[in-house]
Amino acid sequence: MERPHLKLPPWAKSLSARLLVLTVSFIMLAEIFVFAPSVARFRIDWLKAHLDSGYLAALALEATPDQMIPDDLEKELLSNAGLEAVILRREDRKLLLQRDDMPAKVDKDIDLTEFSIIMALMEGLSTLSQSEDRMLRVVGMPSMAPDFEIEVLVHEKTLTDAMRNFGWRVFGLSLMISFFTAGLVYFALNRLMVRPMRTLTRDMIRFRENPQDKASVITPGLRDDEIGVARQELAIMQQDIQAMLNQRRRLAALGTAATKISHDLRNALATSMLMTEQLAKSEDDEVRAVVPRLLSSMERAVYISEQTLSFARDTPPxxxxxxxxxxxxxxxxxxxxxxxxxxxxxxxxxxxxxxxxxxxxxxxxxxxxxxxxxxxxxxxxxxxxxxxxxxxxxxxxxxxxxxxxxxxxxxxxxxxxxxxxxxxxxxxxxxxxxxxxxxxxxxxxxxxxxxxxxxxxxxxxxxxxxxxxxxxxxxxxxxxxxxxxxxxxxxxx
Structure with a gap:
């Protein structure tokens, strides 16, 4: 049966392409596990930053003698802070800043004084996937005055948009890091492993096409790692195969000749045995004494010839x-x-x-x-x-x-x-x-x-x-x- 002629695969199906795709995929997979904590951390920092902005706006109100400021200035302070309302609680009083005369309806409360990693991850992913513009009431302590509690009202859509922009930036940066790292890994492994493996595969295909050609035996090289050992072992195996093929070729020729000789010898011995049996009828005692040994030797020769002929068959009968x-x-x-x-x-x-x-x-x-x-x-x-x-x-x-x-x-x-x-x-x-x-x-x-x-x-x-x-x-x-x-x-x- 004729065996198919094998060739090295194209680049798209080669180990190099698979190595590049797998490296990028693994790095992006690792970035996914980094993305969720990063987004959750961004959400917490964004909310704390707005608490600090609300605290600064409240200080502007507290700095006035009668703790009253014009409505235009109040709206401008809240607009610059990105807030709808600010409530600063002190021991003896409460300061309030809000854009509209009517208080906004609160859809969700967020208490930054209570923190857990699991809650932060879940809330971050929930905010990132939110499609409605909910009003959030954020309660916490500003970093500039940790002894005071402050509440701010903020639109969740603003937070969602900021988180999505941050997510796209993280994704773009991760993609750049992935391709950069994949490129380094690709070129390093391609030089150290993939290219030697392609060379080894090419040498094996060349040896298979003509195993009796001494030029097809690979050169082991000087590498002492696993690939170097594989090349050395393959070179030894190819040399052994060539020696075995040469021996089998000589044995095949010898077997053909031995088969012909054994066939002719068996026929000649059969005739000689018939003549020897006639010698047994001789009147000479010495001749009759030699006949059994002569017959035994001839029978042994016939036996060896039959064994050789039987073994020379390609397949058993x-x-x-x-x-x-x-x-x-x-x-x-x-x-x-x-x-x-x-x-x-x-x-x-x-x-x-x-x-x-x-x-x-x-x-x-x-x-x-x-x-x-x-x-x-x-x-x-x-x-x-x-x-x-x-x-x-x-x-x-x-x-x-x-x-x-x-x-x-x-x-x-x-x-x-x-x-x-x-x-x-x-x-x-x-x-x-x-x-x-x-x-x-x-x-x-x-x-x-x-x-x-x-x-x-x-x-x-x-x-x-x-x-x-x-x-x-x-x-x-x-x-x-x-x-x-x-x-x-x-x-x-």
Missing amino acids: PRDLAKFTLIELIEEVRDQILLQKSEPLLDGHTPETVKDAHPCSARIQIDLPDDIMLEADYDMLFRAFSNLMRNPLEAGADEVTVTYKLVAAKNQTGESDKQPNLIDVFINDNGPGLPEKAIKNLFVPFAGSGRTGGTGLGLAIARELISTHNGDLHLVSTGPNGAVFCVKLPYLA
Whole structure:
């Protein structure tokens, strides 16, 4: 499947644009939390300033001998102060200034002597959103004479207009601060993070287009922060990928050649085995004595050729599913292995056709239930278990034991309904164990052999065949007293 050609996104969809928008948005969001207290503080200061103006107007009235001033002067004092009326209360008297002869109707009382933050915030937002021109009576103590209480009447519309003008100024200033700060943050982060990330992304796209080109490997650079470490790790990973691709290319060519050679070699060996069987009829005793070894060597060569050809396939062959018992499969594997090794059969007798066979102490013991039914490809599993049970005998073991453990598969809720039952089949031997090199490359073809002359394909093929049946193969333990492999397979309940 052809993969899409990826390109860097345009600026509007890039990290730079998102960074700029997010910075402005976050600063404006912070200004919102600053705006409400600022407006509430402005309202309180505005009302206190009008209390002080009312107090100064009242002092002008108090300075006259008879505490009477002309109406024109009284209206001018109140107009300059932006008030409708002023009431100054002293211990012995009360001074009153008002524009009209008829007292104005009061719509709302505001007592500045009682202050709380929550009330100030709520009242500030309420005044800011007010559409009607209400008459406010403000009670408080002027800053110039904190011992006197004064009342002033003022139109709320004047306060609302002043607060809105202040709000727009705060908004404009906040916007300027936001863009200025966002610009600084944008250019700083764009240089330190976004631009290196775009360069890193561009290098990754270039490497993906031609991973075998050495010029596409990025240069790590001198940075020692997270981006510098990412570039260094990416450079190492690209070098490893190129080395792996080169190795796979060589292995692919080698595999193609080996497949052709193995096919021709197997045909040649088959002919040679037929000719060797004719030598067994020779009257010369020395020739007849050499024939078994010659046949064994040829059979081994044919076996290696078949393994190589099988592993060279791109995909495993299709499964031919059938129902059979597990013990039936394992017993047939055991019989064939012992028969091929010319060892005594299960009843302890040696067949007449193998008179020259030397008895061997190797044994394969089976401890499996009779009712475990599998639905699988018989030949595939036969080959997998044959590899697992034959390998330890060829490595020096003289006893192989096959045991089991039933495991009920659980789903995420811990219930086993509609989930396949699993059986763990353990192949235990008393051989010398696996060498360290074989453990490190256990399922790696041509590298995981545990004995001299092995190809390392047996375990790799066995694992592939078992995986085809939704199973698993892994090494449980190994040591000087032998190795234990576990085959996990689903079975029919």
